Amino acid sequence: MKDVVTVLFDGFETLDAFGPIEVLGRLKGHFMPRLCSHHGGTITSAQGVSVLTAPASEVEASGHVLLVPGGAGTRTLVNDEAFIESLRVLAQRAEAVLTVCTGSVLFSRTGLLDGRRATSNKRAFRWAVEEAPAVEWVKRARWVKDGNVYTSSGVSAGIDMALGFVSDALGHDVARRVAAEMEYVWNEDAGVDPFADEYP
C-alpha cells in the first residue's frame, strides 16, 4: 500500500489534482490518497473548492507517489524558495513523481527535472521552456515518463497519465478496468496529443 501524497496550494487547478486521485483512489489496497500543503489547513482551488490538508512537514511518507498539480497558483509559487525546498524533500523520498499541467514547471524548480524529458500544459508551454531551460521539454505528448517521473499535458491529461502509471505499476488490464469503471475513454497512447498544435 502506497500513499499518494498530493501537494496542494491556493489556486491549484481542480481537475489536475482530483482526476489522478480518482484513478489511484479507486485502487484500494494499492494506493491511499493524502492531501498536504506547505503550511497545512484549508486550501482553495482556482475553481473555489476548499479542501483540508496536512502540513507538508508532517507527511512522514517515504516510498510514496508524489502528485503535483498545476494551476494559476504556480505562477507565484515558482519563486517561493521555502515551498520549493519542501517539495524537493517530498520528491526525494518518493518512489515516483507525477505532475499535471504546470505542475511540471513548479516541480522543475527543485532541479530534479533537469536533463529529463517532460511535458506541460500546451497553453503554458513557452513559460515552461523559459522557466526551466535545463529540462528536455517535449511538446507533442499526452504524457511523458522519464525514469520514475511522469509529467502530463494540461488538466484532463492527468487522468490519462495516472492510468498510464497504473498500467506500469499494476498491469495494463488493471488500468483498463479502472478506466472502464470510471466510464472513461482512456487516451492510452502517451505520444498522441490532440492539443500540441492548438496553441502557438
Added chain:
Amino acid sequence: MKDVVTVLFDGFETLDAFGPIEVLGRLKGHFMPRLCSHHGGTITSAQGVSVLTAPASEVEASGHVLLVPGGAGTRTLVNDEAFIESLRVLAQRAEAVLTVCTGSVLFSRTGLLDGRRATSNKRAFRWAVEEAPAVEWVKRARWVKDGNVYTSSGVSAGIDMALGFVSDALGHDVARRVAAEMEYVWNEDAGVDPFADEYP
C-alpha cells in the same frame, strides 16, 4: 452569474463532483461553484478527499444550477428522508439540475425525475431501475437532457454532460473552447455510449 450548488455527502465519488466543477468553474463571470451538504462541515469523498461545505439550509440560491454527484454514499442516502427533502427544496428552486452517475438515483427519490428520461452509471443500472421504476431510464446514453434536468452516465461522463450543458447555455463554441483549454477530448455526442454494453 449563476451559483453552481453541489450537494456533497460522505462517500461521494471524487470526479463526479469535481469534473463538472472544473468545467463550470472555468467560466468565471457565468458560474460560481459552491459546495454544500445536509449539515455542512467537512465531507469526505470515497477516495479520501475532505472538503469544506456549507449547510444546505443556509444556501440561499435560487435560479442556480444544482449538481448532484453519485458514489458509494448514495446507497444509504436514498433512504434518508430528511436529506432527500432538503435535496428536493434545492432542486425546486434551481434553474437546472445536473446529476452524475448514481446521483440520478439519489435525485429520483425526490420524485422530480418521475416520468422523465434519465440515465445513470452502467454498473449500477439495474439498481437505478429497481429504485425508481417511474423514471424512463435510458441505458445507451453518455448523458440525457430532459427539460432542465441533465443526467449522466458514470463518473467521467459528468465532464461530457457539463460541457453539453455549457453548449446549451452559452453556445457550442464556448463549450469547445473550454474543452480545448482543459485539453479534454470531449465525447460530445450524448447518444454515443461506449460503456452501455460493458455490464449486464
